[in-house]
């Protein structure tokens with residue numbers, strides 16, 4: 001079995017414009033690239049990481065130590081628990097005690113929660129020190145670590161405190177995914193599928209042909225096209241954020257499926273994984289676009305077929321609509337109180353549907369609950 005490119009040279013995808021340009025490197029065995037990225041001006045390096053990737057963090061510390069840096073581990077709690085002001089304050093103390101200067105470097109090794117925290121730690125220390133993202137989850141590789149958004153949560157909500165602080169480089173080492181739990185991998189695929197629908201349908205072609213020919217492998221990092229779908233999804237995000245570095249325009253298209261998805265996450269009190277909620281959100285966005293006479297039914301059905309075959313959910317509780325509608329109303333992405341939904345006018349043709357009538361939203365939700373576009377698709381199971 002071809003493990004998807006081991007031994008091949010790494011792919012380098014540029015992100016950002018003048019002054020904030022960096023590369024997302026995708027490939028195998030990339031840790032050797034770290035000393036080059038850390039550079040000659042740094043003396044100290046702090047490796048921020050949760051327990052799930054502690055062994056990898058120790059490897060990185062040893063390698064940077066051997067390269068002459070004063071490298072220390074900065075262990076943090078797992079998942080969302082680390083994105084707190086308390087964890088951030090302890091991390092500031094570690095940097096302070098280590099005498100971290102403006103040329104020293106923070107490395108964030110872990111899933112999206114870790115790269116968000118490490119990036120914000122770097123953004124806030126001495127008003128900004130360099131940092132490197134080494135995402136170890138699929139969601140981290142194709143989404144969280146690309147684009148320069150960093151932040152933490154507060155008791156009032158998720159990601160309310162943060163900064164745009166692009167890293168000096170992102171290393172997507174496919175081998176890191178070998179230990180990622182299955183459900184995290186599958187829900188990460190939802191963002192890959194999203195990239196397929198909004199911009200690069202080759203991703204969908206690859207996944208569909210894999211689901212026909214080798215279904216058990218598509219949800220494994222060992223699949224021969226894993227590296228290609230990751231590269232393609234990274235390129236979609238890189239191109240969009242490069243064209244729109246501060247979220248004024250096209251970056252909104254990356255929120256495809258996220259308006260209802262965020263509402264489900266909120267209603268579920270964040271017990272559902274992000275990608276599972278976004279999968280239902282995409283099914284909803286497709287139904288909404290069909291109802292608004294912007295999208296053909298075949299493309300709506302394609303959403304359900306691909307997402308369900310990957311094991312992602314497509315539907316949600318009929319009774320939850322009033323709570324979801326309320327949660328969508330307070331979504332921070334609404335502009336001046338006018339609700340905005342990313343929809344498709346066709347494959348890879350994202351657009352904004354502004355202030356749709358509530359009857360239209362309700363009808364689209366009823367389609368999702370009734371499985372109108374998913375009768376020929378198996379129901380998925382991965383949620384939380």
Ligand SMILES: NC(=O)c1ccc[n+]([C@@H]2O[C@H](COP(=O)([O-])OP(=O)(O)OC[C@H]3O[C@@H](n4cnc5c(N)ncnc54)[C@H](O)[C@@H]3O)[C@@H](O)[C@H]2O)c1
Nearest residue numbers: 052079111112113114136137139140143144149176179180
């Ligand atoms: N900054 C952005 O633009 C952006 C975009 C999307 C999401 N995010 C953020 O990303 C976070 C979600 O990312 P996530 O799903 O990666 O969450 P996560 O960081 O919580 O990781 C999910 C789980 O997988 C574990 N894990 C990660 N890599 C592993 C590996 N290689 N082996 C074993 N276990 C591993 C983690 O320890 C955790 O338990 C959220 O906090 C979200 O707000 C940020």
